[in-house]
Amino acid sequence: MRGFLPAWALALRVVGLTFRAQLEYRGEFWMRVALGLAWQTSIIVFATVLLGRFPGMGGWSSDAVLMIAAVRMLGHAFYEVFFGRVGELAVLVQEGRFDAFLLRPLPVYRQVQLSAFPSNALGDLLVGGSLFAWAVWSIELEWAPWQIAYIVAALVGGMLVEAAVFTALSSLHLHFPSAITWSYWTEELMTTFGNYPLKILPGVISGAFTFVVPLAFVAYFPVAVLTGNTAGLGVPVAVAAAAPLIGLAAFAGSRVLWNWSLTRYTGVNG
């Protein structure tokens, strides 16, 4: 505990410096904010269009489907705030900047996260937060204390599942920077298929999105538990309800994998 607060104080100072550094490129800064807005807005437009044209997906009401999209997108915004720089790891490795992290007296993973200010996350938060507020206002739930606590846990869990997936993939980038295309592809899959009840897809696909790329744990399972749409989940309800805990376990596992991969890091030139 003695070192915890100074570590956070130092991290906040570095965040402040990276923020000032980004403001040196004012146009790029505002474009990164706009990037978050454009990214999230494009997903919202796509999702709402499909919801309007094809109501009642898999027996879910439109409000419940909207809640899936809202939880996923706000969880993604939190991921961008706290963990999004793992997506830039391939660039850091390829340009040799990563090697300097190994010489500094700070955990390497933390240095990766502090390497740039997440200005795009500002746009993500704005749109994700707005959609979440709209979904909460629209859905017919009593919002008992346990439901409020569970939705907060679900958002944190969704953030951790996404962080686990991309941290695990970035452990590959430490050795093969060009493997970043797998991360882009995985992100595209999560964006395209993460906003709907996965039960509308064939069993083999929803199973893959549960056990291979754990997309179901990001928003689908928690919202299913919250809204009572627990038929046809493909896993016991208790497992679906434990999605936030599974997210925490997955992230811890991905960090173990990342640290192991780091011990074998040799740089892009061998």
Added chain:
Amino acid sequence: MTILAVPSGWRTGAITAVTEWHSPSRMTAAGLRLAVHLFLVVCLWHALYAGTTVSAGLTEAQAVTYAVLAVLIVRPRANDRYSARDTVIQHINFGTIVYWFLRPLPARRYYFFRAAGDQVYGLAWALAGYLVCLAAGVLDPPPSAGAALAFAATFALGQAVTYYLLLLTDQLCFWTIKNSSAVDIMMFTQNLLSGAYAALWFFPGWFQALSAALPFQATINVPLSFYVGRLPLSELPGQLALQGFWVLLLAALTRFLWTRAAGRVVAQGG
């Protein structure tokens, strides 16, 4: 363009294809990703149409055909030139952009050959995917020879529009120093407004009117609407004229920017 420029142009255009050809693991991974993505998209659209037969004037077969073709047309953008350190932004950051302006091959011509080579290589993948999907009965052929010809003509012009839009974003970094966000924003905007996520017929009227005033729909929605028979052939002259207008406008604008960009090049150290 001199006769000598053609062989060097061919060699420049073939860089991406040759690079990929010498990396079987990357090619295998690219094929795998494309196959899985196509399969998932087909599953999603069949699932969406489970409760209806026609939506936005598109039958299930038309919608699936459109969605598969959209994935294939977007495929050229999946080329990874970043790992080869040959993107405009990388050259500007590393200072090597100056060599583009010192070679016997003019910078804008080098860019054209390189980008055209990338597009042809990506379209070779798209053609292979198309033939496999057609043979497997995943998508339908065009309803008539006229529709096929209309598709071919509008598709060719759409590729020209795509080339100029990507060139425009690359040229931007001569002024902004950084342009990764601009490229990403352009990608999302293009995907949304071109009809890559979903045919524009599914979107509300105001959105279609907005798309009609921008060049993006010329790249995907127009050619694919002719392919699936959603646009009548009587619309062809008007659409060709509109696409031609965008090609000419973007060609003039980007040519003007090339002349200005040369004056913005700064060798390392100023």
